[in-house]
Amino acid sequence: MKPSPTREPARASSGVRVPLAARLVLPRALVPFFLRATHANRTFVTAAGARRRIRQRSLRPAPFGPPATLRDDVRVDVAQRGGWPVYTITRRDGASHGTIVYAHGGGWVGEIVSQHWHLAAQLSAEVGATVVLPIYPLVPFGTAEEARVGLVDLVTSADGPVALAGDSAGGQIVLSAALALRDAGVVVANTVLIAPALDLTWSNPRIPEVQPTDPWLGTPGGRVLAEHWRGSLDLRHPTVSPLFGELAGLGPVTVFTGTRDVLNPDAHLLREQAARAGVALEWHEGEGDVHAYPLLPTRSGREARAAIVRTLRRSFGR
Template identity: 80%
Template sequence: MHEPLATRLVLPRALAPVFLRLTRANRTFTTEAGARRRIRERSLRPAPYGPPATLRSDVRVDVEQRGGWPVYRVSRRDGASAGTVVYAHGGGWVGEIVSQHWHLAAQVAAEVGTTVLLPIYPLVPFGTAEEARVGITDLVTSAVGPVVLAGDSAGGQIALSAAQSLRDQGVDVAHVLMISPALDLTWSNPRIPLVQPTDPWLGTPGGRVLAEHWRGSLDLLDPVVSPLAGELAGLPPLTVFTGTRDVLNPDAHLLRSRAAAAGVALDWREGVGELHVFPLLPTRAGRAARAQIVRTLREALRG
């Protein structure tokens, strides 16, 4: 069996918000106190980050240390891997990689036929946006090409910021794929309050606290922190998955319009009525999105 049972289960879309509320998944974001409590919890008791005991049987996982970071490598057991996907996991810059990220990486490695690198980057309160940029760009410049940058939520911010830096360094990236990316850490988009009542997961009070830690010594509008504030011209083709019940959706729309104005190709994948990072969720829409991610990456890496 290639695919673990957990990844084949399908949760009805209507139950996803209920599950999030029952598990208090939004407690980090709904209040400033919740964000500060989460930062303290994670600094005192770091979460485990290793792969689940069971992944697809047709992939293997290896790990090495790069610049003090554990970097996991997921690849096909038969060695039929071409190119590299550098994937920055989400978690609000404070949450560690979780099983959904691992299962997506395994699916991509097996079905695209590529190597997926999963860096375990330092989190708030110890890590900063600049540290992440340096580490991710180093991974890209030393990876076997072609290379795709990818990430979800906070990892989407890291991926796009790194892509801008690599463009400025003259380093080629084949594609940037973002799932519900955080793009502007000022949280100032006037449409966010309109979306907020429909989002059962994220919120601006906690988001602002996390952003203040993540920016380090940089201004919130530095592209290393908020890539939407940076220059888009000259970037490789982009793909964005975003749900309309996500407070990050308004900034994704801004990225779409600004990319068009800058002449940057952008494949827009909006899930109407879908939640934050819906491609990672065990729903019918999530499964379809993961299949599309495989197709997109296969095309990006094989031309």
């Protein structure tokens, strides 16, 4: 599969232009209705829905190139690395105080989408960093081990301080990579987890309590996807489910989680385990927010994105 060509945004007459979609603010109360109306949960609410999605995406892979228009103050490049297309977003003025390796979410079966691109562009411009976006192989072809190896390689070959960030499935990938890097003697500046998937056994007893309020994710489909993603590893292996890993020795971790997200109970367990392990963890919980709310065009999403920028700037000594 060939990467989509990078397209340069048109120049504004003055100042920095941020696309209109990145400036819109949707009332948070409308988000669940929108998700249900668009059947965003069809992959997750039934096992059959997950299997259909896997077949659809294996037959017709989704495009993954950047939107035609991002911010005017960043540029996008792409190269092949280990068989993966790997995109980089950098500031046009060349300023870079570190590298952020970002793994996108999508349930291990969904491709990178415009919300990921706009967040990555914001991080590059406002943190003053090089953002690396790997297009990792998805279910049914990719596995947790393959993703972990690829992320570790990107971090160890990056220049300057490096942070990891990822949302949902990408949160699982980057935390698993952070554990492997720690074992190799590499501690990243920060690991930012946005609504991370942490335990692919889906066995937390609080999940059924949260499920009726979650308009997006569900256990039946999640279990089907996890069975594919684990490859030959046990579901409790830290490469698959980082909640089962030993956290001691990790660098700082930052967590964003919404209370209307079935992954929220595991985020609480991660917070407790980090405290016992002596790992610094910055906690952001969106009361009434859905899964991956920092990527959504809501007021709480915008505030969360600003908080991510502040956290990463501090991590890079800015």
